Amino acid sequence: MAALSVPTHMKAWVYHEFGNTADVLKLDTNYPVPEINENQVLVKVVAASLNPIDYKRIHGSLKALNYLPPSIPGYDVAGVVVKVGSEVKKFKVGDEVYGDINHKALDKPKNVGTLAEYTATEDKVLALKPKNLSFLEAASLPLAMETAYEGLERAGLSAGKSIIVLGGAGGVGAHVIQLAKNVFGASKIAATASTSKQDLLRSLGADQPIDYTKENFEDLPEKFDVVYDAVGQADKAIKAMKEGGHLVSIAAPVAGFPDAFFLLTSDAVILEKLNPYLESGKVKPIIDPKSPFPFSDTLEAFAYLETSRATGKIVVYPIP
Template identity: 70%
Template sequence: MASSTVVNKGWVYSEYGKSGEVLKFEENVGVPDLKEDQVLIKVAAAALNPVDFKRMLGWFKSTDTSPPVVPGYDVAGVVKKVGSQVTKFKVGDEVYGDINVKSVQKPKKIGTLAEYTAAEEKVLALKPKNLSFVEAASLPLALETAYGGLELARFSAGKSILVLGGAGGVGTLVIQLTKHVFGVSKVAATASTGKLELLRSLGADLAIDYTKENFEELPEKFDVVYDTVGQSERAVKAVKEGGEVVTIAPVASVAPQAKLYSVVSSGSVLEKLKPDLESGKVKAVIDPKGPFPFSKTVEAFSYLETGRATGKVVVYPIP
């Protein structure tokens, strides 16, 4: 559908570098050609993820799609067209998802920071009716990462967990999933001083101020430590004998005892958790500075890059 009638405005970078230097607004980035198993989505909202700016910096250029690229993984929007093999969705459906099956292996050239994007039906789910487009866009990559990491750690009811980076996009969801869905004996989480109350409101039994305490020196040890910040070497000191450490932040080195989790995007996880989203057991956490309007996408990136965001940074509305 590279038709001249539809103009697709979007944010593009044509070379690797810092978002503030390379990301530019373009009036027409082209509309993605629709494959048989894909739907065309009119984007309403898109969330930013650390993988977006790491990709822009060229951290995984050997497996990346070469620029020019429209960044963006998370989307919420409305189906405008369906491929011939699509069975789950019809035109007009409100959907959401992480459009890239594997984060660092050939992510799409036209991502979600544009008016239109295309995605395979298997990575999408119907948007729960109680969620706004902003809330829905904030969830897919972080929720699928949170859930998949817990599965990798063999987390189950009655276990205890320590979440490193509890106020971030993934951390806020790990706390809620363990507390309200899996059934936890105790959930502890780390954050800076001003965010401890948020951790408690999400369900943390113990909120640890990492500016004042070293979590690995606590006398208490945990069945699972979920590391979202890249501190696996310290995390292994906080886990019980025979427990599990999962990290989603591969820094220079990952402790040998830790398991590295890399998400594979799938709408089935979103479908599985739909009752928990609809009941309000699991809520989207949107950074209070947002949502950022489409015109302020560069500012949204520079804020995310500070590492100080609470929950998710979302761009909305996308006109």
């Protein structure tokens, strides 16, 4: 199938300088569509989800790593392949795909992200969209689900081991609970969240929901084989860990635990490995009730993300 007709310019949310998202992120209706190289595909974006790393880059928190504007935010994508590079064998034009477009979260992330009508990325980070999921649902998954999975693998979670998840109702934490239960076979799952999210924790598979507004998880007499810190409470997290246990953190490096902190390596292999669990419904997308935000309301979506009160993922859809 030949490449679909692709315009030379597109609509995209772009920032040309660092600053507060509401001040610097602007809708550009005439931004150049990215070119692809031989191992890349061009994707017509249908839906994209937001992640904290998006606004951290906009704010300039990572500028020391030489991430210079102009940039289009967005890591997660679900869409349709409209052009393939000469070396790409994995996909063809018309394939419905999803993924996190940046192989290494902080290593030369792409300046043309997913909050645009088109984005270009390597075929190795994309997988075919599960047939039972909508583009909206698929876009919510890649970065959060892959991060959850990589952390559990790093921590050595396996059948019969216990785990506590700090921030169990967030984008990553909601997947940690589901994967720990349905993929890794954890014997007991505890998780923290606010009062209104206790039922969600149970529905995800938590055996012991903990309301952090009423109870200090670090004071529990029971300790855990694995502590997964998705919120940045490393000092407390260590107190919840069994002797010889494992700590993983996606929030910040942990003093005394040099291997605890990690940044995702995006790889379609994880998405493909989890595809049976997605198609069987054992692992489900968790999308915040306020989603989706239409493309025109992307600034409102970011404002909500930056409150840190979202349940699951915030998705922008449809993208024109």
